[in-house]
Amino acid sequence: APTSGTFKIGFILPMTGQSASTGKQIEAAAKLWMAQNGSTVAGRKIELVIKDDAGVADTTRRLAQELVVNEKVNVLAGFGLTPLALATAPIATQSKTPMVVTAAATSIITEQSPYIVRTSFTLPQVTVPIAEWAAKNKIRSVVTFVADYGPGLDAEKFFKSQFQLNGGKIVGEIRSPLRSPDFAPFLQRVADLKPDAVFVFLPSGQGAAFMKQFGERGLDKSGIKLIATGDVTDDDQLNEMGDVALNVVNSHHYSAAHPSPLNKRFVQAFEAANKFRPNFMAVAGYDGMRVIYKALEATKGSGTGDQLLAAMKGQLFESPRGTVLIDAQTRDIVQDVYIRKVERVPAMGNQLYNVEFDVQKAVKDPAKTK
Ligand code: DHB
Numbered sequence: 001a002p003t004s005g006t007f008k009i010g011f012i013l014p015m016t017g018q019s020a021s022t023g024k025q026i027e028a029a030a031k032l033w034m035a036q037n038g039s040t041v042a043g044r045k046i047e048l049v050i051k052d053d054a055g056v057a058d059t060t061r062r063l064a065q066e067l068v069v070n071e072k073v074n075v076l077a078g079f080g081l082t083p084l085a086l087a088t089a090p091i092a093t094q095s096k097t098p099m100v101v102t103a104a105a106t107s108i109i110t111e112q113s114p115y116i117v118r119t120s121f122t123l124p125q126v127t128v129p130i131a132e133w134a135a136k137n138k139i140r141s142v143v144t145f146v147a148d149y150g151p152g153l154d155a156e157k158f159f160k161s162q163f164q165l166n167g168g169k170i171v172g173e174i175r176s177p178l179r180s181p182d183f184a185p186f187l188q189r190v191a192d193l194k195p196d197a198v199f200v201f202l203p204s205g206q207g208a209a210f211m212k213q214f215g216e217r218g219l220d221k222s223g224i225k226l227i228a229t230g231d232v233t234d235d236d237q238l239n240e241m242g243d244v245a246l247n248v249v250n251s252h253h254y255s256a257a258h259p260s261p262l263n264k265r266f267v268q269a270f271e272a273a274n275k276f277r278p279n280f281m282a283v284a285g286y287d288g289m290r291v292i293y294k295a296l297e298a299t300k301g302s303g304t305g306d307q308l309l310a311a312m313k314g315q316l317f318e319s320p321r322g323t324v325l326i327d328a329q330t331r332d333i334v335q336d337v338y339i340r341k342v343e344r345v346p347a348m349g350n351q352l353y354n355v356e357f358d359v360q361k362a363v364k365d366p367a368k369t370k
Helices: 020-037 057-069 082-095 107-112 123-136 150-165 184-193 207-216 238-245 261-273 280-298 305-312
Strands: 007-013 044-052 075-078 099-101 116-118 141-147 169-176 197-201 225-229 249-252 316-319 322-326 333-345 351-363
Touching: 007 020, 007 057, 007 280, 020 044, 020 075, 020 261, 020 280, 044 057, 057 075, 057 082, 075 082, 075 280, 082 099, 082 107, 082 116, 082 150, 099 280, 107 116, 123 150, 123 197, 123 225, 123 249, 123 333, 123 351, 141 150, 141 184, 150 169, 150 197, 169 184, 184 207, 207 238, 238 351, 261 280, 280 305, 280 316
Parallel strands: 007 044, 007 075, 075 099, 099 116, 141 169, 141 197, 197 225, 225 249
Antiparallel strands: 249 333, 316 322, 322 333, 333 351
């Protein structure tokens, strides 16, 4: 890719299909970053190129190839689902193009290419804290309920090992298909197993449908507690969920209600530019742009792929979610993970939010530190 002239960032995102909210959130956040930080860095004009892969891995791979070969993008970014990131990793390696993953969250992704940097999160990183919380809060038996692919299997495995280590018992492990899931039969199994709690991971976009069925089947009144990663109580859909989501305890790295001054400014500007609330995908897109801008500045506007990558490693900064670090060794993000509870917040228009009440600081991906 050229080291002078227009600097192109090629985002590949699901803008249509089941994961379209991920694309919508990340595009809005990248545009907000540019509106706030300008479209020239170290003398080079920045151009965003946004491509829709509709969540189909073969399409992601083809679009990545076109962006690298024809558009000569300097950086690839986005990747809304794990299979889409995995399909692109070899192209990043062969073309020496930095690949900034702003969504997909299976632990192994960063190990598939030395050109990958991640600004989102990993499932093991956000799952271990809720497993610890559950064991400390009188939950003795759990059924795990996860989407049947990379991030779900990470969540299942790390919930199970941490919960068992802390004395808990797993009494059922349920996996639901990623595409067109029907939760009803699985929820019936949860009801029959009568655990103290059900732990849930589903990708962004499926939480509202799950919550609706959870309520319709009366599980919210069955005495079985619902605990989850914050992917389920997603800020993008949380308000639609209604009272069934109240009091759900979950763990994640970002809440639109995170009470820092920087986040308040971020949310206010985001909501002013869009008619929706930023979620964890948005914050990863925003921070992905930050990592790219600072790398271009650090290389004085003329970085090669390898030089840009080197300047991405080790970046430490305040994000709307809290302090984050791009670990120079793993190229994965180190961040605070919060325990939150869904509440109506009178001071914020009586809307539903994930209200943080505990935190584990500077959590590394536990799948890489063991
Ligand atoms: C992935 C996708 C999501 O929407 C999410 O919330 C977590 C992980 C993934 O495919 O990696």
